[in-house]
Amino acid sequence: MPVPAPPAVQDDSPAARRREQRGWYLYDWANSAFYTTIISVFLGPYLIPVAKAAACAKDFPSVPAAACSAGFDRLAGENPGLGYVDVLGADIRPAAFFGLTLTVAVFLQIVFLPVVGALADHTGRKRELLGGFAYVGALATMGLFFVEGDRYLLGGVLFVVANLAYGSSVVVYDSFLPQISSPEERDAVSSRGWAIGYLGGGLLLALNLVLYLRHESLGLDEGMAVRICMMSAGLWWATFTVVPLLRLRNRPVPAHETTALASVGGSFRQLGRTLAELRRYPLTLLFLVAYLVYNDGVQTVIGNSAAFASEALKLDKTVQITAILMVQFVAFFGALLLGRLARSYGTKRTVLGSLVVWTVIVVVAMFVQEGAQLQFYLMAFAIAIVLGGTQALSRSLFSQVIPKGREAEYFSLLQISDKGSAFIGSLTVTIALQLTNSYRIAIVSMIVFFVAGFVLLALTNLPRAIRAAGNEVPERI
Template identity: 50%
Template sequence: MSATTGAADRASTSGGREQRAWYFYDWANSAFATTVAGVLFGPYLIAVAKNAAVDDRVGLLWFEVAPGALPAFVVTTSTLISALVLPPLGAVADRTARKKDLLAGFAWAGAAFAALLFFMTGDNWQLGVVSFIAANLCFGAAAVFNDSILPLISTETERDRVSSRGWAMGYAGGGLLLALNFVLVSFHGTFGLEEGLAVRISLLSAAVWWAGFTFIPFRGIKNRPPRDVEHVEGGVFARSFGQLWQTLKEMRHYPTALTFLLAYLFFNDGIQTVISQASVYGVEELGFDTGTVLAVYLLVQFVAVFGALAFGRAAARIGAKRTILFGLVVWMVIVTLALFVPEGALLPFLALGVAIGIVLGGTQALARSYFSLFIPAGKEAEYFSFYHAMERGTSWFGTLVFGIVFTLTGSYRPAIFALIVFFVIGGLLLLRVDTARGIREAGNKVPSVI
């Protein structure tokens, strides 16, 4: 059976029911991405770390860092660990028939670690660091298995639409929970709660949401036997590492996929760093309280629903590559304008939020579906593991640059503007990607619009 025929057969047997169930994992895990990673964890970790700081420094491994830079360095550490762990996990997944089971298992483990953030109080910032790193690692691992299912339940022509709808569902679900947490944190006194307790309850709610809604894809998606894997002797882990080594050697035969991965490494670094540090920028640099930042982030979430759907429609007309490039230009404008937003100026901050929402979901959704076109049959999880080693939980180089620039300058403005280099380099590399050639190299069907 050819790769093209296999894709068509898989789509016809799975149908819309599995696709709808698949959408709900984006709905589930976006609670962690928004309430925890996006809004509350960074500022709350800084507040707790300040209680333990000596001369405005806390000890992180062998270094003394400012509490304000701690979230960026924590995310960097988490992603470096992911870069080592996720590729072997992807190789394991491609040799088993249990992708949805691995998806759910890592999701539930991540939710359990995220729930431990409820106990980060006083000056116990170390508990928050360890819990977040573990939860973020599980978040990335589950995303590998989730995205590797996309090519199994959709044809090449459907891919942009299905991926965009999943991202839209994610922003809707994450936004809904964030709205509830916005009310809880902003009006904590009305509920008889201190602000710190309201934040901790919100962090716990994200863990419960993530775990609960994961049952929908777990029940609604079918496991499928592995396809076209290399013959390697040994047990499942030995065979998986053998396949990983074989894939690493063979990736030179897929130069288009490698070029896109390199482009993605850069422009996604910028996107993920903006996402993870936006709340810190709003609270620490612009002087807004946590409730205001929550409201702006909530606005971003709901605008991103329509942004993801709009980018999916645009890709159907002009192709995913051109649409992503347009999004990268908008990202360059965003980080440039962020350099000049006056302290306490709400309207410019809201305008930045709307702009981020428009391009946020669209660029990420199309990057996922665009990359899936370059993956050879039977290596979906493995290729997406390399993809997510650079993506989920934020990429390490962007947060590292952000933290270093802040440490050197004492300001978040040059730190966020420095991210423009990632969008420029990523865009230039993406211009070099020959879409039709990459699809043919992988043995997939070339859609009518690319």
């Protein structure tokens, strides 16, 4: 017998939708703490020294721990074959360990996120899945508090679990948007959620900055302060997830397969049909590939920015945190600025211009002087201006080149691809670090993604793509 669908929802009045929308916004507020506090600021610069401590204990036991940590790069350079940590039998440089962890986490998202979409679409139990993934991720994030000493592998495993749960929860979260808003409301609802996410992540990061700056007066050493900050992201995530779970509602779905495995198989078949249909829209596919290429560069630069500041520029965490805080709030206004430019000069031209700025940023990163705080702040400000606008305008363009009535399927495909696309960029950084042990070279390698994305987007005939999808070409595109 088919598995029964969830009870039908009776009340879809504007008041009921607004109640759900307010709950939906709060999940962006909740999960943004993981991205800003863990990925953007604390984990990379913290996990690399933990890996170095493990390498010191293994390869340089006669050198005092503090001296080994401070002079690790010199010791490793003077002793070829030493200065590595073991990861499943492979010798990995400590500086490359975080990049490797990020690569594994993103690769698992590529494999797992279609399964998440399958369960959400076929069972209709979106609220339960959202809560399950959110709390697995939050608990793994809180577990980072116990990463100290030489427990680099524990940190890597916890991050992989948390990042996979984060991506899975966002897929389910995004799938609520068409259900809780009418077509006329959708842009405003989506924009509010995005903006509130920036504010939520920024607020917790500001609180963590206060803790980190005052850790000595509070009787905490630097490592303990960082561990508390990382744990706070999990607590924030878990606490504010309660609101969307109370307000969001499941919708009825058609009768579906009797087992979760069969449901997954059914969803994969639908995904296959959508991918096959893309061949009918070659220009849509070209735009999608262009977006995935340059967005890969964007995500990789952001994901490695804190480690770059720590390892290449030798800047302390105070500078890193304040820079990320600035990015959080400036990015919101940067997106508004790029939106205004798009209305004046066209969306495609504005995105192409932003990719030129991204290219200049990664080239300039090669020449930023060690310890130069002002130069780093200027680079972060430039990133903030183009960050939100590049992604927001790209999503707007994508909405123009997909057929009506199939928006959810195509945006689901974009979401899955978006979360998985950073795999190649992360792998590129890992290989560059493994070969050169230089974060400067690793970051500048991202120029390939921005240049290739620029060329592919420039080759995309957007008016023809929009007409092919059956949509009306806007006055300015």
